Amino acid sequence: MPEHILKIHSVPFEDLRSGQKNCEVRNCSDRDFQTGDTVRLLLIDDAGKPANRELLRTITHIQRGYGLPDDLCVLSYGWQFQFNQDAFQAEMKAASLSELTDDLREILGRPNFTCNGIAQMLRTTGRDIPRKSEEEQAATIHWLLGHYLQDRINWRANASNELRTAAEKYKTASTADQGEVGTYPQEGL
Incomplete structure (x- = not known):
C-alpha cells in the first residue's frame, strides 16, 4: 500500500498520538488517498520546521462530499502496527528525563508559595487553573x-x-479596564 507523508502541528499530533482523535480533514486534491494506505505524520513546529517526531497511521475510511468542498476529505485512521525504531527512540528521548539536574531540581522543587504569580499570568493566557495553591x-x-x-x-x-x-x-488590559494593575511577576522567574 502507498505511504503518504504529511506535516502536522503539535496539537492535532498530540490528539492523534493520545488516541483522543482518530480522524482529520485533509486536502485531497493533490493525493489519491485510498483505504488501507499508510500515512506518516511528521510533527512540525510553529515555523514549519520538522520536530523529529512522527506517527504512522492506516487510513480506515475516507469521507468525501456531504457538504465538504471537493478538495477536502476526512481521513479516519487506525493504528499502524509497523514499529519504527528511530521514531520510537526520538519519542522516548523527547519525553525522558535522564538525570536529576540542578534545573530539574529548581522546577520540581518549586515551593507552592512561589507559584501564585506565575499561575495568575498563566490564567491570562487562557489556562484554567483552580485557585488552590496545590493546583x-x-x-x-x-x-x-x-x-x-x-x-x-x-x-x-x-x-x-x-x-x-x-x-x-495583563498590565495593558487591567490599566484600560480598572486604572490599576494587580500583582504579577515583573522579572520573570
Whole structure:
C-alpha cells in the first residue's frame, strides 16, 4: 500500500498520538488517498520546521462530499502496527528525563508559595487553573517542565519571556479596564 507523508502541528499530533482523535480533514486534491494506505505524520513546529517526531497511521475510511468542498476529505485512521525504531527512540528521548539536574531540581522543587504569580499570568493566557495553591503549583511546574523539555538550555529565558509578554498584556488590559494593575511577576522567574 502507498505511504503518504504529511506535516502536522503539535496539537492535532498530540490528539492523534493520545488516541483522543482518530480522524482529520485533509486536502485531497493533490493525493489519491485510498483505504488501507499508510500515512506518516511528521510533527512540525510553529515555523514549519520538522520536530523529529512522527506517527504512522492506516487510513480506515475516507469521507468525501456531504457538504465538504471537493478538495477536502476526512481521513479516519487506525493504528499502524509497523514499529519504527528511530521514531520510537526520538519519542522516548523527547519525553525522558535522564538525570536529576540542578534545573530539574529548581522546577520540581518549586515551593507552592512561589507559584501564585506565575499561575495568575498563566490564567491570562487562557489556562484554567483552580485557585488552590496545590493546583497553582502543579500548573506552574507542568508549564516550566514543558519549557524544559522543549529547550533544556534556554528554558528559563523562554519561560521568563512568555511571562513578561503575558504580564504586559495583563498590565495593558487591567490599566484600560480598572486604572490599576494587580500583582504579577515583573522579572520573570
